Amino acid sequence: VLALSQLEIPIVQAPLAGGPSTPALAAAVCEAGGLGFLAAGYRTAGELAAQIAELRSRTDRPYGVNLFAPAGPPADPAVVERYRASLQGEAGPLGEPRHDDDAFEEKLAVVAAERPAVVSLTFGLPPAPALAGLRDAGCSVWVTVTTPAEAERAAAHGADALVAQGVEAGGHRGGFDDSAPGELGLLALLQLVLARVELPLVAAGGIVTGAAVAAVLAAGASAAQVGTALLRSPEAGTSAPHRAALARGDALAETGLTRAFSGRLARGIVNRFQRSHADAPSAYPEVHHLTAPLRAAARARGDAEAINLWAGQAHPLAREAPAGEIVRQLADEARAILGR
Ligand SMILES: Cc1cc2nc3c(=O)[nH]c(=O)nc-3n(C[C@H](O)[C@H](O)[C@H](O)COP(=O)(O)O)c2cc1C
Numbered sequence: 001v002l003a004l005s006q007l008e009i010p011i012v013q014a015p016l017a018g019g020p021s022t023p024a025l026a027a028a029v030c031e032a033g034g035l036g037f038l039a040a041g042y043r044t045a046g047e048l049a050a051q052i053a054e055l056r057s058r059t060d061r062p063y064g065v066n067l068f069a070p071a072g073p074p075a076d077p078a079v080v081e082r083y084r085a086s087l088q089g090e091a092g093p094l095g096e097p098r099h100d101d102d103a104f105e106e107k108l109a110v111v112a113a114e115r116p117a118v119v120s121l122t123f124g125l126p127p128a129p130a131l132a133g134l135r136d137a138g139c140s141v142w143v144t145v146t147t148p149a150e151a152e153r154a155a156a157h158g159a160d161a162l163v164a165q166g167v168e169a170g171g172h173r174g175g176f177d178d179s180a181p182g183e184l185g186l187l188a189l190l191q192l193v194l195a196r197v198e199l200p201l202v203a204a205g206g207i208v209t210g211a212a213v214a215a216v217l218a219a220g221a222s223a224a225q226v227g228t229a230l231l232r233s234p235e236a237g238t239s240a241p242h243r244a245a246l247a248r249g250d251a252l253a254e255t256g257l258t259r260a261f262s263g264r265l266a267r268g269i270v271n272r273f274q275r276s277h278a279d280a281p282s283a284y285p286e287v288h289h290l291t292a293p294l295r296a297a298a299r300a301r302g303d304a305e306a307i308n309l310w311a312g313q314a315h316p317l318a319r320e321a322p323a324g325e326i327v328r329q330l331a332d333e334a335r336a337i338l339g340r
Helices: 023-032 045-058 077-086 104-114 128-136 148-157 186-194 210-218 240-248 272-276 286-300 323-339
Strands: 011-013 036-039 063-068 118-122 140-145 161-165 201-204 223-226 255-258 266-269
Touching: 011 023, 011 036, 011 323, 023 036, 023 045, 023 323, 036 045, 045 063, 045 104, 063 104, 077 286, 104 128, 128 140, 140 148, 148 161, 148 186, 161 186, 186 201, 186 210, 210 223, 210 323, 223 323
Parallel strands: 011 223, 036 063, 063 118, 118 140, 140 161, 161 201, 201 223
Antiparallel strands: 255 266
């Protein structure tokens, strides 16, 4: 079982579902001495297996795989229908809203066979048999938490480590319940969780500089998990309009939390779609499936105003550079600061 202290560099690449995560990105971070991750979310089990094979061909180092925990009960169809009606003016096709579990059991079987060093869960706790199976396969099981209460539940459930995700983070809030999303900033969350649970913590949310890596390590985290910091690296599969929005940095600097794209609260750079559909319901994954074709069409025509531009609050500082270089620089800067 991988101990976080075994990492050469205490930096974890955030799993980045929806395109940015690639085997090349994970391999580059592993080779730099951090922990690379594959994001299983939205993919089929077959695609996940192929990505793991590609990653294994690029590096022998330990790596992680992130799974979405099975979603809660289906949303009220009337609520979804109302939201669908409100999207009629959007350019592009709408999808069929459906409820599913993101093929959780199929992906669980893939990771139990491939035995990555770490399996992290987001959106909830793994069912107890799933956790036991991953343990038997020799995987460390990490659970994403956004509140001290979630941290206590994950610890009692048997997690090996916690990913403490502050509200600064880009992408979806990773907590257990979308109707009661965690709202704590990362430093407050780290302090509160450390006071209640003994598990190693991986800190996530708004970490884009070595100074921030040093800050979370000083605050008691065992590692820093960075997402937005790597979105502009050439190894990432970030779409062209998403890259362009990140590169504009200052002009489009504001991020906000929204359910407009997926029906689950997530942080992105505020654009027209996000502003226009501020009243989107909590209905995941129904709304994800509803807007998926619309977003694919917008991405294809390069329209950054109609796609999810997931980014953390510190995104204007994200650099365009090879992923390995970014990770090594973060570690060098953090080491220099902590050494002073
Ligand atoms: C584009 C994007 C996709 C993400 N996808 C996932 C995911 O599939 N699973 C997950 O646990 N977290 C996901 N996250 C959240 C990250 O794990 C992490 O909490 C976040 O990136 C940290 O904040 P930062 O972006 O400011 O570094 C995603 C974040 C972004 C920006």
